[in-house]
Amino acid sequence: MHNLIRHLSLHLITCLFAIGVVSQALAAPDVVKVGPDHYQGTWLEIGRTPMFLTDGCVAGYSTYRKGKTPDTVMVEDGCRVDTPNGRLKTINGTGKIQDYGTTNATMRVRYPLLITFTYRVLYKSPDKSWFISANPSMSDLWIYSRTVPSKSKLNRMVRKASELGYDVKKLEFPPAR
The missing domain is CATH 1.20.5 (Single alpha-helices involved in coiled-coils or other helix-helix interfaces)
Structure with missing residues (x-):
């Protein structure tokens, strides 16, 4: 026994x-530390997980502005419908940095109609020109850049997303500006 x-x-x-x-x-994967400049200005959406909300969206972007408090960010997400010259479609939200003062890498954004997304910055390039974010479950992933990347830079971005554990075959790359 x-x-x-x-x-x-x-x-x-x-x-x-x-x-x-x-x-x-x-x-x-763990988040990376980002500075206050991360949540300022416009980021171009280079790659993303397809979802109903972005069907027909090309030339996507997110523009961040300072909110009323240091841990809030005013967010404008936009895209063009069907072509980079198509009708502009935007939605505004208010982001709250969940880990303000430590990594500043997790932001929960509330949009109209009680739509809420949590974004986690998983990678930021050494030159701070592009980053990868995902929701906490890694079911949705986004690649953003300050400019439209070259083919070789795009390949580096996708390779990094794969290294972070994301199935990059799920990504779509809509035409940019």
């Missing part, structure tokens, strides 16, 4: 260890 209990205990410990390793492997 003692050997059976010992065997089951070792088996249980092995299973718990395996579960821990698997859950760590499946966990979303």
Whole structure:
């Protein structure tokens, strides 16, 4: 009986260890620290996970402005309908930086009609010209840049998203400005 209990205990410990390793492997990557300048100006949407809200959207962008308090950001998300010269479509929201003063990398944005998204900055290029963000579950991912990237830079962006654990085959790359 003692050997059976010992065997089951070792088996249980092995299973718990395996579960821990698997859950760590499946966990979303850590956020990166961003400075206050990250939430200023316009970022061009280079790549994204397709979703109903962005059907027909091309030349997407997000423009950030300072909010009423240091931890709030006024957000304008926009795109053109069907072509880069199509009708402009915008939505405004108010973002609250959830980890203000530490990494500043997690922002929850409330849009009209009670639509809310949480964005986490997972990577920011060393020159701060582009970044990758995702929702906490990594089911939605976005690649943003200050300018339209060259083909080689776009390849680096996609490779980085893959290194972060995202299935880049899910991404779409609508025409930019």
